[in-house]
Amino acid sequence: MTGKNRKITPIPARGMRDHLPEEVLPRMEVIDKLRSIFESYGFLPLETPAMERIEVLTGKYGDESEKLIFKVMKRGEELLRALEGAKDGIVIDRQTKTLEVSYQSLAQIFSQALPDLGLRYDLTVSLARVVAQYGGKIAQPFKRYQIAPVWRADRPQRGRFREFIQCDVDIVGSDSLLADAEIISLAVEVYRRLNMSAFEVLVNHRGLLKALNSACGNPADRYNDFCTAIDKLDKIGRDGVGEEMAERGLDTSNLKRFWKLAERSCYINEADDLDALLADMNGFIAAGAGGSESIEQLRELFALLRNLGAEENIIRFDPALARGLDYYTGPVFEVVGRDRSIGSLGGGGRYDELVGMFSNRSIPATGTSFGLDRIVEVLIDQNVLAPRRTTLNVEIIDLSGNDMSAAYCGRILKILRREGVSCDLGYGRGKKAGKQMKSADRRNIPFVIIVGEDEVDDALTGVDDQTFSARAGVTVRRLSDGEQRRTDLSATIRWIKESV
RNA sequence: GUGAGUGUAGCUCAGUCGGUAGAGCACCAGGUUGUGGCCCUGGUGGUCGUGGGUUCAAGUCCCAUCACUCACCCCA
Numbered sequence: 001m002t003g004k005n006r007k008i009t010p011i012p013a014r015g016m017r018d019h020l021p022e023e024v025l026p027r028m029e030v031i032d033k034l035r036s037i038f039e040s041y042g043f044l045p046l047e048t049p050a051m052e053r054i055e056v057l058t059g060k061y062g063d064e065s066e067k068l069i070f071k072v073m074k075r076g077e078e079l080l081r082a083l084e085g086a087k088d089g090i091v092i093d094r095q096t097k098t099l100e101v102s103y104q105s106l107a108q109i110f111s112q113a114l115p116d117l118g119l120r121y122d123l124t125v126s127l128a129r130v131v132a133q134y135g136g137k138i139a140q141p142f143k144r145y146q147i148a149p150v151w152r153a154d155r156p157q158r159g160r161f162r163e164f165i166q167c168d169v170d171i172v173g174s175d176s177l178l179a180d181a182e183i184i185s186l187a188v189e190v191y192r193r194l195n196m197s198a199f200e201v202l203v204n205h206r207g208l209l210k211a212l213n214s215a216c217g218n219p220a221d222r223y224n225d226f227c228t229a230i231d232k233l234d235k236i237g238r239d240g241v242g243e244e245m246a247e248r249g250l251d252t253s254n255l256k257r258f259w260k261l262a263e264r265s266c267y268i269n270e271a272d273d274l275d276a277l278l279a280d281m282n283g284f285i286a287a288g289a290g291g292s293e294s295i296e297q298l299r300e301l302f303a304l305l306r307n308l309g310a311e312e313n314i315i316r317f318d319p320a321l322a323r324g325l326d327y328y329t330g331p332v333f334e335v336v337g338r339d340r341s342i343g344s345l346g347g348g349g350r351y352d353e354l355v356g357m358f359s360n361r362s363i364p365a366t367g368t369s370f371g372l373d374r375i376v377e378v379l380i381d382q383n384v385l386a387p388r389r390t391t392l393n394v395e396i397i398d399l400s401g402n403d404m405s406a407a408y409c410g411r412i413l414k415i416l417r418r419e420g421v422s423c424d425l426g427y428g429r430g431k432k433a434g435k436q437m438k439s440a441d442r443r444n445i446p447f448v449i450i451v452g453e454d455e456v457d458d459a460l461t462g463v464d465d466q467t468f469s470a471r472a473g474v475t476v477r478r479l480s481d482g483e484q485r486r487t488d489l490s491a492t493i494r495w496i497k498e499s500v
Numbered sequence: 501g502u503g504a505g506u507g508u509a510g511c512u513c514a515g516u517c518g519g520u521a522g523a524g525c526a527c528c529a530g531g532u533u534g535u536g537g538c539c540c541u542g543g544u545g546g547u548c549g550u551g552g553g554u555u556c557a558a559g560u561c562c563c564a565u566c567a568c569u570c571a572c573c574c575c576a
Contacts, residue, residue, distance in 0.1 A: 011568080154574075269540065
């Protein structure tokens with residue numbers, strides 16, 4: 001460090017964020033609530049390393065996403081050996097400590113030969129690895145949740161970061177639709193218990209989309225393109241989707257019939273409309289492979305959801321729901337705001353081919369992921385959640401700042417803390433009352449206890465804490481409305497507990 | 501990866517035709533002897549992102565670079 005010219009920027013690394021206490025406190029409230037709901041459904045916590053072997057991560061997400069994995073290079077001697085091992089297009093001279101490499105080989109060597117670790121890109125791949133590693137120990141169906149950061153080397157943007165928290169809940173090893181129903185009703189309960197307003201859950205089936213793709217006149221292998229285009233409906237509208245499909249070389253001649261069906265999307269409690277829609281859907285896809293089976297599954301899933309006590313007008317069958325990820329194989333769902341302006345709050349579905357990838361056999365799985373940051377953002381917007389500047393209930397204002405008052409304050413602190421009332425001694429001991437009170441108020445501390453000569457005169461020496469609580473005169477003020485009481489400590493504690 | 505925009509005090513920003521930097525908020529002190537939020541006064545705080553160029557003179561014009569933001573792609 002040679003002076004101020006060398007000052008290091010205090011801005012966090014690109015796409016990464018600091019979370020100050022006032023922001024962390026409401027986030028932790030949400031996390032606590034999520035955990036208790038997950039556990040009430042019997043999901044168990046799992047923790048896995050932030051870094052995985054690189055070969056665990058690669059080949060799972062598709063070429064585009066694979067570029068977004070943060071890779072960690074081999075280190076020290078191993079790095080040199082790897083460079084020497086990458087014979088093609090590279091010459092290393094240990095004597096002269098020089099390295100010659102063609103520009104073309106460089107990118108390939110750096111991205112393939114040198115990394116041996118990577119930061120996890122999501123939590124599902126780690127789950128699949130754990131299931132393969134501890135297969136015998138883990139009783140299936142395995143219900144696990146994991147709330148943890150994941151990393152993506154994406155270019156940051158509004159609501160998109162390089163490090164963010166995922167809250168994943170999955171059931172591994174059951175192909176029962178009951179598992180899908182349980183995941184969906186869990187999602188509904190989470191948003192309801194978080195007091196999120198104006199949301200709904202859209203449900204569809206990947207098999208149905210496959211059949212719709214065929215019914216629209218496209219070959220089966222264009223089904224991913226079909227889903228990708230449909231998935232953009234909210235953003236670019238029907239005409240946009242049509243153009244998108246044309247660009248991708250898909251048949252758009254039958255699209256009108258599809259929209260006609262899609263706009264009959266209805267809540268699952270609207271039984272007559274729902275039955276009619278499913279029946280007409282079945283007619284439309286008559287030739288589609290496996291489509292009828294998907295429709296039967298949806299029918300059963302909706303019945304199960306009603307059994308699990310689904311509220312009215314929350315869960316909706318939406319034939320135009322696609323979900324971007326191409327690993328889904330069965331029912332899929334997405335939680336959205338009713339006005340659609342806040343985008344997706346979370347979603348999930350069945351993915352029967354993914355978890356088995358380390359086990360060489362297919363293991364059925366279904367699950368959901370909650371976007372913690374987006375949920376917190378929406379809850380703050382809806383005034384359900386507020387930034388919190390303190391965990392303190394009480395600050396003690398010591399006006400005298402002498403040995404006598406210090407002993408008196410100390411005794412109050414000890415008793416309050418033991419009673420579960422968080423409290424602290426103001427650092428402005430001995431300063432003017434106005435200053436100290438202002439300082440407490442600015443940090444949103446709800447109560448102050450004012451200790452001056454009058455109060456200390458009342459202090460009772462040589463008595464136990466219980467006697468002290470019952471007899472010591474305490475001046476306590478509620479800052480929200482200025483109400484001030486002079487009473488004993490026990491009554492003070494009751495008042496504080498009642499109002500916070 | 502592609503395209504656009506913005507960098508001036510801790511924060512939000514102004515700064516005219518190129519003439520050596522300003523406001524509000526925040527912070528500190530006081531107006532106020534044991535009572536906060538409002539108001540008033542004063543104060544601290546800036547290599548104008550960084551480097552180069554043009555000019556008698558650059559926050560201002562030009563070039564480069566870095567960082568951030570937004571949109572696309574993709575996703576949570």
